[in-house]
Amino acid sequence: HEIGPGSLVLFDELGGGTDPVEGAALAVAVIEAVRQAGAACVATTHYAELKAYALDTPGVCNACCEFDVDTLKPTYRLIIGAPGKSNAFAISEKLGLSPDIIRRAQTLVSTENKSFENVIEKLETSRVQMEKEREEAKRLREEFERFKADAEAEIRKKTAAAEQEAEKARKRAAAMVASAKASCDFLYDQMEKMRRAQESAKAAEELEAARRAVRDHLRATGDTYDPIEEPVEEDGDYVLPRPLHKGDRVRLVTVNKEGELTDEPKNGMVTFQAGVLRVRARVADLRLLTDADVKKKEKQPKSTVTVERSGGFRNEIDLRGMMGDEACLAVDQYLDEAVMNGCESVRLIHGKGTGALRTAIWKYLRGDRRIASFRIGRYGEGDGGVTVVELK
Template sequence: NLQLLTELDFAMAKGKLSLDMKAAAPALNSEGRIVLHQARHPLIKKEDVVPIDFELGINYHSLVITGPNTGGKTVTLKTCGLLTLMAMAGLHIPARSPSEVAFFDLVLADIGDEQSIEQSLSTFSSHMKEIIAITELAGPGSLVLLDELGAGTDPSEGAALAIAILNFLNQTGAYTVATTHYSELKGYAMNTEGVENASCEFDIESLQPTYKLLIGVPGVSHAFSIAQKLGLSQDIIADARQLISEESARFEQLITAIESSQKEIDDKKSEADKLQRELQEMRRTLEQEKEKIAKEKQELLAGAEAQAAEIVNKTRRQMEEIIESLEEKRAEQRLGHRLESELRGQISEVEKELSAHRHKRSTDQQPGEIEIGERYEAIDLNIEGVAKSLPDAKGQLVLEAGQISFSVAADRLRPVGKKPKAAGRRPRAGQAAGRTAASLTTERKMHATTELMLRGMRADEAIAAIDHFLDDAVLNGISPVRLIHGKGTGVLRQVTQDYLMRDSRVDSFRMGVEGEGGDGVTVAKLKL
């Protein structure tokens, strides 16, 4: 538990430090790249520190920083080393994203003056002792930080030794950052592949360093300018200028011009960055406004849709109530039609039984020789009539009953004079019912027709008429039939066709064609 609490406390401490420094998480790599944007030294107050942009390991492996004293060279060196170690330790770094730090095997540094009277070490000796240890350890995957390389001895020898050390480190593959005052190292950096110049900017007017790092621009000491600003005699300064070589003077002037141009470029870049940030801020504001307007629009649309949905639902409920009421009435009508159909079916069954009974009873009876003008009874139809012709080759003859003539089989006739009678007896109930059913059937057959007039009827009247009409048509074997509903508003036509679609006696139906009544007539084919 103590170990867990320790780890949690350490994690909370790292988070608190990150918040206090306004730090960010850098990207890590193993290729030696260090890219820092607006990096700050973690031990200098945020209000006082000047952020720097630093780069190493992309186009060059070694960086030589030159410039006057108190210009910020050593702070730049320490910022690079500290932020690298912080990232490797899992801490956020005080730099703006996206910054990037490499994970090095070794971070080797010689910073500060380790001179000691007790150990008889001079400034040069103390630096050299550290550099010897560094050269023994440095190699690929190492970051080497050297402050005031070659200082503390004869300038010409110190410069030569510094160049040799930088050459060695560059050949080992180490990543090196070194500060120096030697002009020779400026030329070395300009002419050596993998090595780049850098300088800390200095304001001549105010005689104050700006602490801005300028990569690609070698630094100058500005010794003559500073001395002149401080009031040193012009004669002395003129004499000093004559003592340096013409080439060195031109070199210093060139560097000063480059530094001035770089400063102007940086100012313009800063202004452009500021404008870009303002543009991005405006874009974010516009996007937020756009999202706000879109959200309000969606809310308005959602409200309108909800209101419309409520109206639709209310209307649907009202329609469902109306439909339910209509269905109840229709169900009542269907019940009446069903009862009527059942009754008619029962009558038809009784007729069939009576017909079968008569057929069985008269099987052995023969009509004898048919005589034209004599009266006969059609047994199956229970109709009496006068024979108007003799039987043909198929045994059919014409029987006339009143104004109706019809064809019947001769063997299904019985002379009226030969009809069996039960003397003194009344007909039995079954026989009376049979004669009544037969009479009803005959009457319906005699009045059967191929068309039904529906015009002027109400919907319920039309449905009842259609049902009765279809019964008669099926009973008489009539198909197709015509139902005349007229054109009008189309309501009667719709009622007619809806009923035909549901009726099992109907095989198919269609609208009338030219000559049949057109849209005012529906022609139905029945299942016989």
């Protein structure tokens, strides 16, 4: 009378201790009354009728406690959804009861109960098989998960190793590219040096040719430029008394000028300085002056020589459009003419542009001993496109 929604009613062997048929019917009625009151109910039983009632009635579910027939002990594992099987015959056999008695007892079981027990046995067998398969599936799944984890770890390891190798390969490739670039830069530099050396050698040859032309011209017009020039001695069999050295006083027989060597002879050539005139000359064209020659020269009366300016000489030269080496060669030849014509100041027209030509010319002018000073042109003189040179 006190049960209601939220109540829990427990029955142990409901309907037991009386006739099985009446006891089963009474148990079903009691369970229905409890359910109608809204209470939850748990009942244990061995009645097949109650097991069948649970199978046929919605809201009612069979359950059983697993029993190990081999050990005759319960496993205390609750199986939801399957009715428990009566194990009376199996337990009796395990306890030593005569097999004949057990077989006779089995024949006395009603066909209906026997069929029901068979159904339960098949369900139990299926359940056990499903449990084994589920355990196997669980084992396989766990094995697969371990394999998957190991495979993923191996993949990550190999991926990291591949990335490291790729990074090393990238670094090696970058080093190879840098090495190739450095080699190319070195080759380009060497080629540029060779080109400049060839241009310099060509310029030196052109300069020497120009100076030879100037000397030939001076010899051809000697009466005009040096009317009292002493005759050149013809001494084709002359042999230097000793090797020439820097600082020696010598006479250049091709122009009959005395001067001083500014460097050591090399490959049969040497630099000769006579006043503002500085040229490269062959050692074979030089005569070593002894102390007696120098004293004799000092005792001779000095003659006054007047150098007349050539009518075609201009005090400016246009260097625009030339390369640096070409312009420096032209300036060197022009300054020779300026000195010969007695000019004190000349203008070098190089233009403004990028300033590279002016820089090359100024670098050359700083090392020329014929020059007293030079400056950029002022307003009216050509501004930054002209350099004004004062000669010594």
